[in-house]
Amino acid sequence: MNDLLVAxxxxxxxxxxxxxxxxxxxxxxxxxxxxxxxxxxxxxxxAIPDSTLRxxxxxxxxxxxxxxxxACYTNLGITxxxxxxxxxxxxxxxxxxxxxxxxxxxxxxxLINVMxxxxxxxxxxxxxxxxxxxxxPLAVVVTLLVGVLTFSALGLAVTVIVPNAEAAxxxxxxxxxxxxxxxxxxxxxxxxxxxxxxxTFFPVRHMVNALVGAFEGGPQSGLKGWDILVMLAWAxxxxxxxxxxxxxxxxxx
Amino acid sequence: MGRRPVRGSTSPRxxxxxxxxxxYPDPRRRIGNANRYDRGVGLDDDTxxxxxxxxxxxxxxxxxxxxDFELRRGHVLALLGPNGAGKTTTxxxxxxxxxxxGGEVSVLGADPSHRDRALRAKVGIVLQExxxxxxxxxxxxxxxxxxxxxxxxxxxxxxxxxxxxxKRDARVKTLSGGQQRRLDLGLALIGDPELIFLDEPxxxxxPTARRESxxxxxGLCAEGRTVVLTTHYMDEAQALADQVAVIxxxxxxxxxxxxxxxxxxxxxxxxxxxxxxxxxLGDLPLPSGICPTVRCxxxxxxxxxxxxxxxxxxxxxxxxxxxxxxxxVTRPSLEDVYLxxxxxxxxxx
Numbered sequence: 001m002n003d004l005l006v007a008x009x010x011x012x013x014x015x016x017x018x019x020x021x022x023x024x025x026x027x028x029x030x031x032x033x034x035x036x037x038x039x040x041x042x043x044x045x046x047a048i049p050d051s052t053l054r055x056x057x058x059x060x061x062x063x064x065x066x067x068x069x070x071a072c073y074t075n076l077g078i079t080x081x082x083x084x085x086x087x088x089x090x091x092x093x094x095x096x097x098x099x100x101x102x103x104x105x106x107x108x109x110x111l112i113n114v115m116x117x118x119x120x121x122x123x124x125x126x127x128x129x130x131x132x133x134x135x136x137p138l139a140v141v142v143t144l145l146v147g148v149l150t151f152s153a154l155g156l157a158v159t160v161i162v163p164n165a166e167a168a169x170x171x172x173x174x175x176x177x178x179x180x181x182x183x184x185x186x187x188x189x190x191x192x193x194x195x196x197x198x199x200t201f202f203p204v205r206h207m208v209n210a211l212v213g214a215f216e217g218g219p220q221s222g223l224k225g226w227d228i229l230v231m232l233a234w235a236x237x238x239x240x241x242x243x244x245x246x247x248x249x250x251x252x253x
Numbered sequence: 254m255g256r257r258p259v260r261g262s263t264s265p266r267x268x269x270x271x272x273x274x275x276x277y278p279d280p281r282r283r284i285g286n287a288n289r290y291d292r293g294v295g296l297d298d299d300t301x302x303x304x305x306x307x308x309x310x311x312x313x314x315x316x317x318x319x320x321d322f323e324l325r326r327g328h329v330l331a332l333l334g335p336n337g338a339g340k341t342t343t344x345x346x347x348x349x350x351x352x353x354x355g356g357e358v359s360v361l362g363a364d365p366s367h368r369d370r371a372l373r374a375k376v377g378i379v380l381q382e383x384x385x386x387x388x389x390x391x392x393x394x395x396x397x398x399x400x401x402x403x404x405x406x407x408x409x410x411x412x413x414x415x416x417x418x419x420k421r422d423a424r425v426k427t428l429s430g431g432q433q434r435r436l437d438l439g440l441a442l443i444g445d446p447e448l449i450f451l452d453e454p455x456x457x458x459x460p461t462a463r464r465e466s467x468x469x470x471x472g473l474c475a476e477g478r479t480v481v482l483t484t485h486y487m488d489e490a491q492a493l494a495d496q497v498a499v500i501x502x503x504x505x506x507x508x509x510x511x512x513x514x515x516x517x518x519x520x521x522x523x524x525x526x527x528x529x530x531x532x533x534l535g536d537l538p539l540p541s542g543i544c545p546t547v548r549c550x551x552x553x554x555x556x557x558x559x560x561x562x563x564x565x566x567x568x569x570x571x572x573x574x575x576x577x578x579x580x581x582v583t584r585p586s587l588e589d590v591y592l593x594x595x596x597x598x599x600x601x602x
Binding site for chain 2: 009010013
């Protein structure tokens, strides 16, 4: 029995359950698209600090970050909390599947969703807001992959602190939304501002910085090594936390 | 006996032919009909589960205080006991979900706390709660699970076996509670397990569905599989189990077959009937030395062997033309024995 083959099968089933329960797709796909169509058109094409992108073009990249974090962190956290409470995780634990194949399958499915999201959002940006095709496509891919790794790891980690399925959305979004706001996902925030300084501690700001750097041209553009490194540090910390503390069973007794 | 028709004329080997790729030893051939559990257990390689001195505490609460039992291949063990007695803790230690504090545990020759994948591939588990992804169809749920096992049974065969062939393409969330429970059982069987854990498998079933599940379990052990069953239904234990172990307050308080546990086979027989009109107790052909109780015109005796008494009574009734209305002859039920073993008040009629 091959772990990789099992993970590949698992991707297949994860995709099926994902698309058959459209609630999960709302934050990942619908929110960024609606936000771009509604806010993007009224945002205007003014210049923004620290970037060669226009405001509306910046929003395209920022919404890709929003969707990615929803696809990884929010989706994993809520899905795993529900599965843990309903006993699905415990049941899986009783089969010969390795934890790696199971979680790998989920993350593989997330990768497919992020790919679809990227194509969708970038297409809207290019058609609607004259967003240039990314100047550094390889840097975009690397940044997205690191983003998926980091925010999936954070999704596993947040599942540890979620007490039960009912509390999952409150805990997960309660952490996520304040950080998204101060990280400049809805409007650009200058690097020198107090908010940006606070946000620099968290990974979302670095994801926005790195992805903007990969999309835009200009002297400061390209792969943002420091941002990538900070995200990887978060990924390592989150994975360590999840690996040592993850519960496969509901908390009752 | 005779409650397991399989044991008679049909060879278990013939019945097993539908299972592909399995080569079980034939337990029923070598093991006699009666009191199989009472013959020295655990003396040969056919021991599937061995538990000795098992202890487990949750904080200051001692859930298990030295549990011992053994289970042989092809047998069904029913674990009985009140809620909180330690049944689920015991089973979850055997399943590898919980770590024990002390004692020795062997499941199919391995220590379940090591969580070997090879062991997990040989064990099928049905948990108390239904746990299947609601958005998959029945076929998808089964095939998703089948790729995890080295020698799975064909998905269609398992779906037929648990009686969900009509619901093959239905989403799990549209199934009724009983159907979900049967799917749960199917998921436990897909890996062609040697050992199956069933934690209260028929709770909430209607009588027909329960009978069908019982037949299924009987079929499983006829194929040489071993089953550990926890249940609150005494009729279920009576119908299915080769061995019964009663757990109370973290200890096994009795083991045996459903017919002999707790001295049930040595218990007194109770004879009860309504005294015919115009007849007094003294007119009846009763042997001396028994103390009948009379309640609402009905008389009741308990005695070790009622054969002679019944002969005399029914002979008297036929000769005198006075029928013994409501005549019943009962022996202590498994439930009576269970209640006395677990310390509950026995409220006999």
